[in-house]
Amino acid sequence: MTTAAFTAQLTTALHELYPGPEAAAVAALVTETLLGLSSLQRRMQATALVPAEVVAQLPALQTRLLAHEPVQYVLGTAHFAGLDLEVSPATLIPRPETEELAQLIAQEQAGRTGLTVLDVGTGSGCLALAVARALRPARTVAVDISEEALAVARRNATRYAPETEFQQLDILRITPTITPGTLDVLASNPPYVRDSERTQMRANVLAWEPTTALFVPDTDPLLFYKRLAELARV
Structure with missing residues (x-):
């Protein structure tokens, strides 16, 4: 599965919970965090293959997000004033x-x-x-x-x-x-x-x-x- 496909699949799943732009933003954040990419890198590496171990996490990620769990808790991190902070x-x-x-x-x-x-x-x-x-x-x-x-x-x-x-x-x-x-x-x-x-x-x-x-x-x-x-x- 490519980076773009990974993001698109998660975006589609989240449409039942979030408005279109918000679903896309959450999916992009998940993709970037799991792959260690910036927003620009994610777009430039759209056709790159996502490691199998990351793809395997997708069903569980979708389940947690669709249960209204905040994406920051799912990922265990939040961005704040230039800091990547652990949250729970x-x-x-x-x-x-x-x-x-x-x-x-x-x-x-x-x-x-x-x-x-x-x-x-x-x-x-x-x-x-x-x-x-x-x-x-x-x-x-x-x-x-x-x-x-x-x-x-x-x-x-x-x-x-x-x-x-x-x-x-x-x-x-x-x-x-x-x-x-x-x-x-x-x-x-x-x-x-x-x-x-x-x-x-x-x-x-x-x-x-x-x-x-x-x-x-x-x-x-x-x-x-x-x-x-x-x-x-x-």
């Missing part, structure tokens, strides 16, 4: 708005060194690692309530910013270990979706991504933002 159902899939936040922090703090950065709810470590790389040398502390998520973040840090410090704690109850008066940057993309809005979420989000990283009580939807405001005064 224990971590929220990095969002474009979080990448914009990382870029904004890097721009605002450009030229400064020796900063102390705190990332709350680090998940895969995407925000902490992108900021750590942009602001070196800096002390970057990343916290999360989930030890499973932190295990993923630590593996990502090994590749991109091994100096990053990680702390497992419930941010609503415990303050991270940072000397008072030394915090320069507080970064977070905290949960903000009301529990009552669960029915409006897409199946691939609701069934697969960690609910603790998404939802807040209807009675206090700003509780994480209130806590972040408290931490900003540390």
